Amino acid sequence: MENNLKSNLENLTIGTFAKAAGVNVETIRFYQGKGLLLEPEKPYGGIRRYDGSDVARVLFVKSAQRLGFSLDEIADLLRLEDGTHCEEASHLAEHKLKDVREKLADLMRMETALAELVCACHATNGKVACPLINALQSN
Amino acid sequence: MENNLKSNLENLTIGTFAKAAGVNVETIRFYQGKGLLLEPEKPYGGIRRYDGSDVARVLFVKSAQRLGFSLDEIADLLRLEDGTHCEEASHLAEHKLKDVREKLADLMRMETALAELVCACHATNGKVACPLINALQSN
DNA sequence: CTTGACTCCGTATATAACTACGGAGATAAG
DNA sequence: CTTATCTCCGTAGTTATATACGGAGTCAAG
Numbered sequence: 001m002e003n004n005l006k007s008n009l010e011n012l013t014i015g016t017f018a019k020a021a022g023v024n025v026e027t028i029r030f031y032q033g034k035g036l037l038l039e040p041e042k043p044y045g046g047i048r049r050y051d052g053s054d055v056a057r058v059l060f061v062k063s064a065q066r067l068g069f070s071l072d073e074i075a076d077l078l079r080l081e082d083g084t085h086c087e088e089a090s091h092l093a094e095h096k097l098k099d100v101r102e103k104l105a106d107l108m109r110m111e112t113a114l115a116e117l118v119c120a121c122h123a124t125n126g127k128v129a130c131p132l133i134n135a136l137q138s139n
Numbered sequence: 140m141e142n143n144l145k146s147n148l149e150n151l152t153i154g155t156f157a158k159a160a161g162v163n164v165e166t167i168r169f170y171q172g173k174g175l176l177l178e179p180e181k182p183y184g185g186i187r188r189y190d191g192s193d194v195a196r197v198l199f200v201k202s203a204q205r206l207g208f209s210l211d212e213i214a215d216l217l218r219l220e221d222g223t224h225c226e227e228a229s230h231l232a233e234h235k236l237k238d239v240r241e242k243l244a245d246l247m248r249m250e251t252a253l254a255e256l257v258c259a260c261h262a263t264n265g266k267v268a269c270p271l272i273n274a275l276q277s278n
Numbered sequence: 279c280t281t282g283a284c285t286c287c288g289t290a291t292a293t294a295a296c297t298a299c300g301g302a303g304a305t306a307a308g
Numbered sequence: 309c310t311t312a313t314c315t316c317c318g319t320a321g322t323t324a325t326a327t328a329c330g331g332a333g334t335c336a337a338g
Contacts, residue, residue: 281336281338282335283335283337284335285333286333289328290330291326292327293327294324296323297323299320300319300320302316307310308309
């Protein structure tokens with residue numbers, strides 16, 4: 001046996017990689033096809049290896065997805081990472097930032113509405129008009 | 140002008156309804172099939188009519204979708220509205236609230252990361268390590 | 279009362295994002 | 309070396325969310 005933390009995420013085969021990222025192998029391959037993940041070099045007819053940064057990338061994709069970004073949008077976000085095309089990346093980032101801030105506003109309205117609903121429900125134990133639709137409408 | 144919107148939105152046929160909500164007719168019917176919208180009574184072999192509350196409902200669905208909720212989850216949210224099953228609704232609302240708060244946290248981290256990225260990009264005009272992945276990873 | 283746009287409804291097709299399958303080759307444990 | 313388990317890769321199937329199509333009925337204007 002070896003060191004524990006970081007060395008656990010080195011030299012992973014695609015199976016352990018997938019498990020570490022909480023997705024299945026097919027999803028990894030699918031993401032590679034979409035350009036969301038790079039396919040590492042294959043050592044002469046052998047088997048590709050992955051590491052912690054790949055795991056992080058998949059986790060990022062999954063998180064961004066939960067926030068309503070499509071895989072294509074996420075690919076855009078990830079392209080910001082490479083540091084080249086700074087001008088372009090900056091533009092894209094600003095655009096996404098606007099996006100993110102709108103989502104934030106919606107979510108905050110939704111949070112308020114839900115919190116009120118829970119409150120009202122507990123308080124009155126009766127009929128309550130749902131403020132939810134209204135919440136996202138005021139925009 | 141605050142009532143203007145509403146008074147324009149009475150007695151709509153499905154076509155004008157769809158236009159008002161910014162979706163197409165087929166989407167309306169699809170949502171009816173999924174239980175996201177009620178199908179109004181059809182006046183003896185005639186044509187159904189819709190109003191502003193239907194439009195609001197569709198707009199809510201679309202907003203919630205942008206926030207990463209699935210149609211099934213949105214159906215859950217909408218079921219909170221009817222005021223019956225208060226106990227159950229309250230439970231559901233609490234669960235969704237947790238959800239919403241997690242998304243909020245992720246989005247805020249993402250906002251920070253994007254803002255930093257734009258900033259750094261403008262400042263250095265050079266290579267910048269992307270804080271994005273890191274942002275959503277710290278959870 | 280005809281005409282053209284619209285509705286109704288059922289079925290079919292499309293797109294995104296997976297998920298499953300299967301045969302051939304690689305690797306590790308015994 | 310054998311064998312079980314995995315990887316590789318290509319193709320096919322699935323689920324969620326729409327969109328498109330088409331024939332028959334309905335409505336409102338001329």
